[in-house]
Amino acid sequence: MTAHTKPVSRYTTAARINHWITAVSLVLLALSGMALFHPSLYFLTYLFGGGQMTRILHPWIGVVLAVSFLGLFLRFFMLNLWNRDDTVWMKNLGSVINNKEEGLPELGKYNAGQKLVFWGQSILILLLLGSGFVLWDTYFFSYTTIDQKRLSAVVHALCAIGAILIWIVHVYAAIWVKGTMSAMTRGSVSGGWAWKHHRKWFRQEVGKS
Amino acid sequence: MSVMQALDLRRRSASSVPPLAAGKPAAVPVAKLIDVSKCIGCKACQTACLEWNQLDQPIGYTDGSYDNPTDLTTASWTVMRYTEYEHGDDLEWLIRKDGCMHCDDPGCLKACPAPGAIVQYTNGIVDFISDNCIGCGYCVKGCPFNIPRISQVTSKAYKCTLCSDRVVVGQAPACAKACPTQAIYFGTKEDMIAHAGKRITDLKSRGYQNAGLYNPPGVNGTHVMYVLQHADKPSLYAGLPDNPRISPLVGVWKGVMKPLSLAAIAFAGAFGLMHYVTKGPNKVTEHDEEKAAEVAGSDKA
Numbered sequence: 440m441t442a443h444t445k446p447v448s449r450y451t452t453a454a455r456i457n458h459w460i461t462a463v464s465l466v467l468l469a470l471s472g473m474a475l476f477h478p479s480l481y482f483l484t485y486l487f488g489g490g491q492m493t494r495i496l497h498p499w500i501g502v503v504l505a506v507s508f509l510g511l512f513l514r515f516f517m518l519n520l521w522n523r524d525d526t527v528w529m530k531n532l533g534s535v536i537n538n539k540e541e542g543l544p545e546l547g548k549y550n551a552g553q554k555l556v557f558w559g560q561s562i563l564i565l566l567l568l569g570s571g572f573v574l575w576d577t578y579f580f581s582y583t584t585i586d587q588k589r590l591s592a593v594v595h596a597l598c599a600i601g602a603i604l605i606w607i608v609h610v611y612a613a614i615w616v617k618g619t620m621s622a623m624t625r626g627s628v629s630g631g632w633a634w635k636h637h638r639k640w641f642r643q644e645v646g647k648s
Numbered sequence: 649m650s651v652m653q654a655l656d657l658r659r660r661s662a663s664s665v666p667p668l669a670a671g672k673p674a675a676v677p678v679a680k681l682i683d684v685s686k687c688i689g690c691k692a693c694q695t696a697c698l699e700w701n702q703l704d705q706p707i708g709y710t711d712g713s714y715d716n717p718t719d720l721t722t723a724s725w726t727v728m729r730y731t732e733y734e735h736g737d738d739l740e741w742l743i744r745k746d747g748c749m750h751c752d753d754p755g756c757l758k759a760c761p762a763p764g765a766i767v768q769y770t771n772g773i774v775d776f777i778s779d780n781c782i783g784c785g786y787c788v789k790g791c792p793f794n795i796p797r798i799s800q801v802t803s804k805a806y807k808c809t810l811c812s813d814r815v816v817v818g819q820a821p822a823c824a825k826a827c828p829t830q831a832i833y834f835g836t837k838e839d840m841i842a843h844a845g846k847r848i849t850d851l852k853s854r855g856y857q858n859a860g861l862y863n864p865p866g867v868n869g870t871h872v873m874y875v876l877q878h879a880d881k882p883s884l885y886a887g888l889p890d891n892p893r894i895s896p897l898v899g900v901w902k903g904v905m906k907p908l909s910l911a912a913i914a915f916a917g918a919f920g921l922m923h924y925v926t927k928g929p930n931k932v933t934e935h936d937e938e939k940a941a942e943v944a945g946s947d948k949a
Contacts, residue, residue, distance in 0.1 A: 444937070444940050444941045444944040475761045475782075475784065476761070476906070476909070477906050477909075477910060478662035478663060478761065478763060479910075481662060481761065481762070481763055484782075489782075490762050490780075490782035491782045491783060491803065493782070494782045494783055494784045494803075536923070536927065537927060538927055538928065538930050540930075574785075576783075576784075576785040576788075576798060577803075580785070580798070585788060585789060585794060586895070586897075588785075588788070588789050589789045589895050589897040589898055589901075590897055592786070592789055592897070592898075592901050593897050593900055593901045593905070596901060596905055596909070597905070600905075600909040600912060600913070603913055604912060604913065604916050607913070607916040607917060607920065608916070608920075611920035611923075611924075614920075614924070614929075615920075615923070615924060615929055615930055616929070616930040617929050617930060617931045617932065618931075618932050629932060629937065629940075630937060630940030630941060630944060631932040631933070631934075631936035631937035631939075631940045632932045632936070633940065634936050634937075634939050634940035634943065635932050635933075635936040641940065641943070642943065645943060645944045
């Protein structure tokens with residue numbers, strides 16, 4: 440007998456739309472930002488209609504991302520608060536990477552890795568937004584000194600690289616852990632997936648119905 | 649002043665420049681020498697700059713000083729800055745013609761992300777090529793002298809060109825040509841340094857013990873140099889930097905950060921790929937599904 444539960448709902452339609460607006464903006468920001476960061480990648484400006492257009496569009500996409508990410512933050516920050524199980528999970532990160540999750544604490548909706556992605560992006564996006572305004576000469580040139588702009592350029596580039604690295608981890612985790620992607624495409628995961636990766640959350644979900 | 653030179657490139661922003669063809673010599677480095685001690689503050693140089701470059705500086709407001717306009721603008725590529733220097737019973741009027749210093753190691757060019765928007769010719773002149781400029785303002789951050797200005801109208805950066813269009817046909821810059829007291833000289837950098845030496849000797853003989861040449865080593869020297877009565881204190885002259893150099897922040901941003909960042913991203917991608925190839929995907933098993941069904945079922949019961 441193959442016992443399959445019905446899919447477990449993980450994300451509402453609104454949360455998914457919110458996520459994908461953030462995702463698309465982040466990719467566009469990374470492409471346009473890298474184009475202006477490294478001369479070897481300047482050709483990426485063609486995707487945005489040339490250098491001037493890239494310079495004009497990048498900060499506006501940044502505003503879209505900031506607003507959109509704020510939505511994600513408000514939706515999920517309560518679920519991303521750190522607890523003792525997360526510390527245990529982090530100590531056993533080696534086993535997780537080796538596909539050996541057995542024996543780890545039962546987890547709520549998010550594991551420690553997901554929580555670190557969440558908080559990492561929250562902090563970096565805040566810094567990127569702040570330093571981004573300092574670099575947005577079209578509207579904000581007169582509000583800061585040139586030295587502050589120089590510092591902002593370094594902070595902005597550093598945080599952007601950090602955010603791109605976290606993004607790579609985030610995307611790779613979704614590819615590596617099979618059954619994850621449907622959470623953000625159709626909004627649900629299989630019972631087995633929920634049982635395997637987020638057992639405490641799964642028990643709560645089935646308890647509700 | 650008939651230094652004929654072709655505008656071959658020595659540096660080009662966000663790109664590499666092939667070396668000159670074999671047998672073709674680089675142009676002789678040129679320089680403008682501004683002798684502050686001979687300047688009478690007439691602003692003929694400002695006017696000549698506007699005329700030659702066909703610039704239109706809108707009429708603004710006076711701030712009560714002689715500085716007019718009060719700062720460099722997208723149209724005013726040079727501005728006289730007047731300082732009243734009081735020491736003891738003495739009052740000196742220090743008048744400095746401000747504008748691009750044409751650094752031998754130009755911070756603007758180093759910071760510029762747009763290929764070919766800023767170039768340096770083999771004669772040392774640093775020029776903005778507006779067609780390639782994207783208006784990002786990185787040159788403003790790179791410049792140790794606060795010179796480039798971004799136009800609100802065209803979104804392009806502007807500054808003194810050292811009249812590269814005149815120099816290429818053997819003419820001195822418009823400001824040098826217009827100066828009635830010959831406070832502005834133009835020629836090869838070597839000649840200008842030699843000439844400055846004579847002026848400094850003269851100034852010292854007249855009591856200016858600290859007279860000297862401003863050719864700051866922090867930017868590998870400049871192609872616009874000053875003879876200063878008080879070369880020990882350049883900042884007396886309306887905040888001329890005492891020891892200008894490209895900000896270390898810009899150095900990091902445009903130096904080590906670029907290759908390290910790309911390497912980090914490449915490493916992260918490669919690590920992911922290798923992890924997948926060696927460890928394989930993390931899959932939900934039939935056993936997990938059965939356990940899930942059990943829990944879901946028992947809950948419903």
